[in-house]
Amino acid sequence: MNMLVFTLPGTPITYYGEEIGMGNILATNLNESYNVDTLLSKSPMQWDNSSNAGFSEGSHTWLPISTDYYTVNVDVQKTQPRSALMLYQELSLLHANELLLNRGWFCYLKTDSQFVVYTREMDGIDRIFLVVLNFGESSLLNLKQMISSIPTKVRIRLSTNSTNKGSEVDTQAIALGKGEGLILEYNTKTLLHHQTDFRDRCFVSNRACYSSVLNILYSCARHLDERDEDTGILFCSKHLQ
Structure with missing residues (x-):
């Protein structure tokens, strides 16, 4: 919990x-x-x-x-x-x-009587946290069926079973014990909330973006179209909020 x-x-x-x-x-x-x-x-x-x-x-x-x-x-x-x-x-x-957990987007992928699966992500940060919680018995979970673009292997950033921390798991067959929870991490250039298939599953209260070059968090536009090559800052063709 x-x-x-x-x-x-x-x-x-x-x-x-x-x-x-x-x-x-x-x-x-x-x-x-x-x-x-x-x-x-x-x-x-x-x-x-x-x-x-x-x-x-x-x-x-x-x-x-x-x-x-x-x-x-x-x-x-x-x-x-x-x-x-x-x-x-x-x-x-x-x-x-982690800014991803403080201010990032929330995208839910699966919610049923056994599993709760969701991601945390932020514009300007090219990686995703994928949270997998098993509230049922031991089982296998296929994340490839939920996110086709996910790598075959992802790293366990944190686990309720500390022996798994830092190891890699196969996203097509993740073995989860009874009551086990995982925080997975992987790099990507395509965040889920920018993809049409996930837009109705992604939510954020106040949209924020991150510039790794300037190391700043700033309020950004609802629709992001351009990225400054020098600063890494994302811009909208119309305005910034």
């Missing part, structure tokens, strides 16, 4: 505990009135495996601590390279450092 949050357009919002994969609890035997709908998903933050999960030095907490706090806590996950916390930190850094 964190991979979805950090790669969709907009500001990523995290509810405490999601960064370490804390689950919900069922709070019972409480003396004070409470809202069942919200309380079922709340529990003190699990910092370590000490008393009360390191959340409080008191004899007890008003809400119960989840029984998995011995293994699901911040201290433990800081030492595990493949933990939910380490993946969260990598996703946060990727989102902070």
